[in-house]
Structure formats: C-alpha cells, structure tokens
Amino acid sequence: MPANLDDTDHRLLDLLQRDSGRTLAALGELVGLSPSAVQRRIDRYRASGLLLREVAVLDPAPALLAVCLVTLDQESPETHNRFREWVLAAPEVQQFYNVSGEHDYVVILATDDMRQHRETADRVMKNAPHLRRYSTMFVLDPIKTTLAVPTRGR
Known part of the structure; x- marks a missing residue:
C-alpha cells in the first residue's frame, strides 16, 4: 500500500472494495469530493498498480x-x-x-x-x-x- 494515501484515499478505497459499481457522483458525495476528483484518484490507483481490476462478485451460495x-x-x-x-x-x-x-x-x-x-x-x-x-x-x-x-x- 503506498505510504502517501490520505484519509480520503482510505475511505474511497474501502468504498470501492465494497461496491465499485457506485457512480463517481455517489462516491464523491460519500468522501466529500467532486466526481472529477474521484476519477483522478481512481486513475492514480490504477496507474500505480494499487487497483488491479474491477470484477463482478457472484453469490457463491449455490456452489x-x-x-x-x-x-x-x-x-x-x-x-x-x-x-x-x-x-x-x-x-x-x-x-x-x-x-x-x-x-x-x-x-x-x-x-x-x-x-x-x-x-x-x-x-x-x-x-x-x-x-x-x-x-x-x-x-x-x-x-x-x-x-x-x-x-x-x-
């Protein structure tokens, strides 16, 4: 985990791990940023290799x-x-x-x-x-x- 993450980064990463399907506006509202600022942070996470990929998680219950x-x-x-x-x-x-x-x-x-x-x-x-x-x-x-x-x- 990069050492230069601030509190907003930690909150945003937690939200993304719970549900990456939220809109930029919804994420921004939850962390106090504009949608474009959220997008810049997400782009930075991807560029640094911190955010590897986004996937759909299926309910494993039937398996x-x-x-x-x-x-x-x-x-x-x-x-x-x-x-x-x-x-x-x-x-x-x-x-x-x-x-x-x-x-x-x-x-x-x-x-x-x-x-x-x-x-x-x-x-x-x-x-x-x-x-x-x-x-x-x-x-x-x-x-x-x-x-x-x-x-x-x-």
Missing part, C-alpha cells in the same frame, strides 16, 4: 466449495511449477495458495454439486503431477467471504 490440502512428493522448482500449471488450468479452482507447514498448497474448488466435485477432483487433484496426497474438507457454512484488503496499517 459446493471444497478446501483441498495438498502435499507434493518432491521439493523442487520444477515439481512446483508443473503442479501449479496443472491446477491453474482448471476453471473450478477458485483460490490457490502455496502455504507453509505440513501441506504445500491449499486449493479451493467451486463446483455445482457433489457429482461435479468428484469429476473435478478426479481430473484435477488425483491426476496432478507430483501429488503425494491430498485431503478435502467441504465448506458447510461460508461464515465470511471477502476480497477486501485493509488499507490502513500496512
């Missing part, structure tokens, strides 16, 4: 979410690269993290139902290169999901 904990059979850059390429090619992969500790990766799969999950797990996980083992936990109740990043204290 079956599965958290897969993955351990690879080897520790080498080539092994990890092959595994990453394999997993990234699957559209059902919603999130994908390289982690520390007992496991090497956490993969979040989003499918329509259990049948599709089994097909996806067979295709993506069981056939993945250099897979030693994986275990799956199904999300029973997504208590909190967000893409928002805190803008202060970084």
